[in-house]
Amino acid sequence: MAYVRTVKTASGARAVQIVHSSRRGSRDIEHIGSAHDDAALEALKAVARQRLAVGQPELDFGPDFAALQAGSGAGGGPLAITSSRMGYLWDALGHAYQLLGFEEAAGGDEVFRSLVLARIVEPTSKLDSLRVVEEAGFDPPAYATLKRRLPAFAKESWRQKLAAACARTADLGPASLVLYDVSTLYFDTDAGDGFREPGFSKERRLEPQITIGLLTDASGFPLMVNAFEGNRGETTTMLPTIRAFMDAHQLADVTVVADAGMISAANQQAIEAAGLSFILGARIPDVPYVVQAWRHEHPDEQIPDGHIFTQPWPAGPKDQRRDQIIYYQYRADRARRTLHGIDEQVAKAEQAVAGKTAVKRNRFIQLTGATKSVNRTLEAKARALAGLKGYVTNLPDVTAEFVIDAYHRLFHIEKSFRMSKHDLRARPIYHHKRESIDAHLTVVFAALAVSRWIEQTTGWSIKKFVRTTRRYRTINIQAGEHTLTAVDPLPDDLRDALTRIHDRGAH
Numbered sequence: 001m002a003y004v005r006t007v008k009t010a011s012g013a014r015a016v017q018i019v020h021s022s023r024r025g026s027r028d029i030e031h032i033g034s035a036h037d038d039a040a041l042e043a044l045k046a047v048a049r050q051r052l053a054v055g056q057p058e059l060d061f062g063p064d065f066a067a068l069q070a071g072s073g074a075g076g077g078p079l080a081i082t083s084s085r086m087g088y089l090w091d092a093l094g095h096a097y098q099l100l101g102f103e104e105a106a107g108g109d110e111v112f113r114s115l116v117l118a119r120i121v122e123p124t125s126k127l128d129s130l131r132v133v134e135e136a137g138f139d140p141p142a143y144a145t146l147k148r149r150l151p152a153f154a155k156e157s158w159r160q161k162l163a164a165a166c167a168r169t170a171d172l173g174p175a176s177l178v179l180y181d182v183s184t185l186y187f188d189t190d191a192g193d194g195f196r197e198p199g200f201s202k203e204r205r206l207e208p209q210i211t212i213g214l215l216t217d218a219s220g221f222p223l224m225v226n227a228f229e230g231n232r233g234e235t236t237t238m239l240p241t242i243r244a245f246m247d248a249h250q251l252a253d254v255t256v257v258a259d260a261g262m263i264s265a266a267n268q269q270a271i272e273a274a275g276l277s278f279i280l281g282a283r284i285p286d287v288p289y290v291v292q293a294w295r296h297e298h299p300d301e302q303i304p305d306g307h308i309f310t311q312p313w314p315a316g317p318k319d320q321r322r323d324q325i326i327y328y329q330y331r332a333d334r335a336r337r338t339l340h341g342i343d344e345q346v347a348k349a350e351q352a353v354a355g356k357t358a359v360k361r362n363r364f365i366q367l368t369g370a371t372k373s374v375n376r377t378l379e380a381k382a383r384a385l386a387g388l389k390g391y392v393t394n395l396p397d398v399t400a401e402f403v404i405d406a407y408h409r410l411f412h413i414e415k416s417f418r419m420s421k422h423d424l425r426a427r428p429i430y431h432h433k434r435e436s437i438d439a440h441l442t443v444v445f446a447a448l449a450v451s452r453w454i455e456q457t458t459g460w461s462i463k464k465f466v467r468t469t470r471r472y473r474t475i476n477i478q479a480g481e482h483t484l485t486a487v488d489p490l491p492d493d494l495r496d497a498l499t500r501i502h503d504r505g506a507h
Contacts, residue, residue, distance in 0.1 A: 004048040006041070009034055016044035043477075043484050085137025086121070087474030088490070089466065092501050093117045096450045096457075099504060101165030106158075111141045111149045112443070119447040121466055126150075126440075137473070154438035159445065160248055163224045166449055167249050170217040177218040177279075177406055178245075179413040180238050180258045184209045184230065192230070195434050199231035210437065213237040215245055218257075220412025221452050225445045227438060239270050253277055255395065257406050272321040272394070279406045282390030287381065288328055291388065303387070305332040308400045313392070322394040327403055335387025342382050349374045416448060457504055458497040468494055 002020045009015050013034040020028040032048045035041035097103060097113060106112045118129040121136060126146060133140035141149075152158060172178075186209040187196050196208040209230035215223045226241045242256060253276060260281030271278050290309040306329065313324040349364040351357045353372045359365060366375040393403050451462040458465060472488040490498070 004045060006045075012036075014041055016041065016048050018048050039484055081475055082478050083137055083476040085474045086135075086470050087137070087487070088472050088494075088498060089121065089469040090117060090136050090138065092454070092465075092469065092498055093120055093450060095501055095504075096453045097446075100169055100449055100453060102162060102446055102449075105161040105165045109149065109152075111146055112153060112446075114138075114141060115146070115153075115443045116446045116450065119443055120451055120462065121470065150439045151435055153442045154435045159225075159438075159442050162442065162446055162449075163245065163248060166221065166223050167245075169449075169453070170221055170223060172217065172223075172249065172251065172254070176251075176254055177257055177409070178223065178242070178254045179216045179218065179220070179410055180213065180242065180256060181410065181413045181417065182211055182213050182237055183417045184211055195227075195229055195437075197230040199229075211237060212441070213241045214413060214416060215241055216413045216416055218406070218409050218412070219452075219456065220409075220416045221456070222416060222445060222448050225441060227441055236267075238267065239274065242276065243274065255279060255406070257410060259410060260390075269321070277393075277395050279391065279393045279395065279403050281407060282326055282392040284328070284385055284388055284390045287384045288326075288388075288390075291328060303330040305330070308404075310400060323396070324392055324394045325403075327391045327393075327400045328388050329391070329400075329404060330387045331389070332387065334389065338386040339383065342379065342386065346374065346379055416452065454501070457500050460497055465497065469498075 002018055005017050005019055007015050007017065011034075013036050015034045016032040018030040018032065020030065033044045035044050094113070094117060097116060102116070103113070114133050115126065115129055118124075118132040118136075122129075122132045124132060127143060130140035130143060130146070170176075184199070186205045186207045189196065189208055192198060192208045196210055198206060198208050199211065211228040211230055211232050213226045213228060215225070217223060224241060224245045226237065226244070228237050238256070238258060242254065245251070246254060255277040256271060257279045258281070260283050268278075268280070288309065288311060290311045291303075294303070294309065309328040309330075311326045311328070313326055315321050315323050345362055346364050348357070348360070349362045352359045352362065352365055353374055359372065364375050364379055366373045366378075391400075391403050391407050395403070454460070454465055455462055460468075472490055472494070475486045477484045477486055
């Protein structure tokens with residue numbers, strides 16, 4: 001026969017043993033382990049009972065059968081799991097949420113916090129996000145409570161508090177670089193309603209849409225998001241967003257960085273009138289004078305790769321603006337790609353002019369009445385401009401390298417848009433009213449901020465971080481009257497990433 005016993009050790013611990021005895025009086029003792037508290041003792045007893053149960057017949061209904069059915073581990077049965085949580089993932093996201101100041105900005109609203117974290121874990125509808133919270137191992141709010149709270153999340157004051165928390169995290173000061181860009185989100189509907197309207201679509205779609213203006217710091221960390229009518233011109237969205245941000249945070253000046261496509265002549269004048277500094281992509285309609293002069297002086301030379309031409313643009317007596325400088329940079333790789341595209345378009349234009357293919361949209365085809373020809377003048381100008389990129393600024397005493405590097409930071413805001421559209425699925429598919437759309441965008445904005453913070457802290461993409469971390473759960477197990485906590489062992493790289501996250505709160 002065999003039985004489990006508990007004995008005290010010399011160190012004061014309690015050892016759990018399995019005693020195997022025979023009728024002849026011989027005994028064999030199997031040591032299971034030593035415990036220093038009641039919970040560990042119960043766990044060791046459960047392990048011992050499970051070892052004893054190995055090999056027992058299926059129909060052995062002993063005195064512990066009732067306890068076995070209850071799943072307490074008695075009689076060798078499995079221990080009951082009372083809870084299983086995505087502890088590592090949820091705690092890390094919640095830690096970032098708190099450090100960003102969102103806990104305070106949202107007034108400790110647990111519904112908003114749950115929606116933000118759930119959108120990072122698994123972007124889905126508001127109703128289905130309750131399932132995500134529950135699968136993460138936490139108590140979701142009631143759907144009725146969620147619907148009741150949504151109007152509060154749609155308020156401009158709510159989003160301003162979040163934007164203020166983001167501004168404090170970004171540590172903005174005078175003349176800080178801010179990046180601005182726009183994107184569009186379409187809706188599965190046929191009719192516009194004054195807000196959702198057909199317009200120029202980034203995705204070349206015809207459905208009604210809204211226009212989203214996103215303002216970030218130089219690293220792509222979000223500072224403010226605004227929604228505009230879908231038929232509103234992109235260039236008219238930038239100044240209202242920047243002015244609202246500056247007014248909210250009492251900033252006298254910021255340096256706006258934006259692509260050439262965002263800047264109309266009127267927009268640039270409005271930026272100047274607002275007293276803002278800027279670094280903008282510059283359109284190059286003709287070969288700049290400084291480039292022509294260089295080629296005249298070096299007729300047999302190719303422009304060196306990376307060469308920068310500087311063209312001062314001082315303000316005239318009647319110009320209501322600061323002095324500006326335009327930089328033109330030549331890149332050999334950019335020239336190679338552009339010339340390859342020109343060769344392809346010209347070849348297609350020649351085929352169309354010869355009547356071998358249909359006339360399609362091609363900038364090198366020139367139509368004069370019914371006569372078709374290849375526009376060689378335009379081709380020559382395009383080849384002369386190949387490889388050149390323009391940058392204009394009204395900042396004094398800055399280097400060309402600073403200006404060009406600042407402009408190239410626009411890829412950060414493009415990454416933020418990709419994250420919000422794909423990783424966070426920002427398109428408000430299930431929303432039709434302006435209030436619901438605004439509430440949805442507020443949740444997405446907060447989720448984007450948490451995601452970018454996680455990425456900047458760990459060096460991992462948010463997709464990799466969520467996919468990896470969600471596999472490691474924290475499990476509570478009932479052993480007798482005690483609850484034990486078990487965790488999956490973490491790989492070293494994930495442990496290091498989580499350490500970096502939690503260390504940020506310690507400083």
